[in-house]
Amino acid sequence: MENEFLYFMQFLLSGLSIGSIYALVALGFVLIYKSTSILNLAQGEFLMVGAYVCLSLTLDYGLDFFTSFIITMVFSVLLGLLVERMILRPLIGEPIISVIMVTLGLTYVLRGVVIMIWGNDIRQFNVFPEQPINLWGVKLTYLYLWSMGVSLLLLTFFAIFFKYARTGIYMRAVADHQTAAQSMGISVKRIFAISWCIAAVVSSIGGILVGNIAGVGVDLSYIGLKVLPAVILGGLDSVLGAIIGGLVVGVLEFLSAGYLDPYLPAINEVFPFVVMVLVLMIKPYGLFGTEEIERV
């Protein structure tokens, strides 16, 4: 019985640490969707590029991890700005579906560029100590604890930022009503640019964390696909939903791997999607999404 409980806690805590990284990436999705109503399918690639840049700076250029982390953040801001300015701004006013297709194209471009520069091998960071620490019988590595800590810190920061900071309020205003925001003197283009920058930064932080855990390879971009059910589960336009959705998907993944894998191998890969479909059948706008109600 005691053992059973420890097992459960082990899965739960591991799930929560991975889930908090998912939540971070999900935040990027939601941010862009909320302010620009574009679903950015290249979110996973942003994550992968961030991880590669940080890895390359640490291993190939011999910088210490913290310095390369900071440089990667600066790089992500520039990447976000570049994508917004070069690719999405010219498409303002075009049908949403074509813009989403363009982000799909962007995934292939980014993936191609990464393979061109860094090749196809999976490489390891090896900056955190390997041996796990023991928390009342539950074993977690430093990496998992760091991931959970960093993600939760950032998520709290952004939650407060959106609620109280002026720029955050502008972003909500633009998401709510673009023309009204413009007539209040808010530059919608600037807010779009800020959204893309923040999205790029949070996903590359996610990328660096996951890269530390699983190694850095092109496949890292599939995290984007895994986060998608988290976002849809929580509701595409809800920051709180993204956070909870991310945590739920992480926990589901570990629990299904732990308990169902012996009967249904590799169930953990699809289980979050199954739950997503079930939730959407009951709540089509996700758990926390706003339902569009038109008063006539």
Add this chain to the structure above:
Amino acid sequence: MNQDTVIKAINISLAFGGVQALDAVSAELKKGEIFAVIGPNGAGKTCLLNCISRFYTPQQGQLFFKKKEITKVATHAIAKLGIARTFQNVELFKGMTVLDNIKLGRHAFLKAGVFSDILYFGRTRREELKLRRDIEENIIDLLEIEAIRKKVVGTLPYGLQKRVELARALAMRPEVLLLDEPMAGMNLEETEDMARFILNVNRMWGVSIILVEHDMGVVMDISDHVCVLEFGSKIADGSPREIQENKQVIRAYLGDDRKTYSRL
């Protein structure tokens, strides 16, 4: 240009494909005036407001705010010049409280940067507190919305939402206020309140107002100057009394004399 002119439109033309929404319309708003734009549905009244607030760019013609040409100014920069507006269908930020909505009207004018903003420290804090006091004392009192200032806008009835929208525009401390059908869909009492607020803003704050409105009683009562549009062209311009007696205006609204009789 005349010293007293606040907004001047010279030969504004705007077309959407084959539809001529505005056809060489000229108008002039003088300081301290309430200037009404009336006309049948689809006459181009809202288009004219949208040109001034820079949602649309006219294909021909020029717009001036005082001595500055604003025909090509960026949309968000209009607010900073001192031109505020309300919308025909209430366009508030529905998920926010009344106070947050009103404060947003003023935010674009505050100077604190993003970083002190994130830390809520120094300049940001001082500005925010001052702003809050100013809004509470002046705007909320004036429009009589004390009781609802902490409520989320989406939950309020329509008449109050219209009032909040006016409050948000006033928070911008505008020199010119563009009001797009402020009384639409209101009952008699709400209409009278709104007319009173508009007059107060005009008299007490010296704000010049362009008013698009269908309620003829209100228009004739409160405006100093009336301009009539029909199918994108200006057909009359003058004091309310002149407009009421203008043959062309009567025809635009009620149809041709002879036809009216023949139908009877």
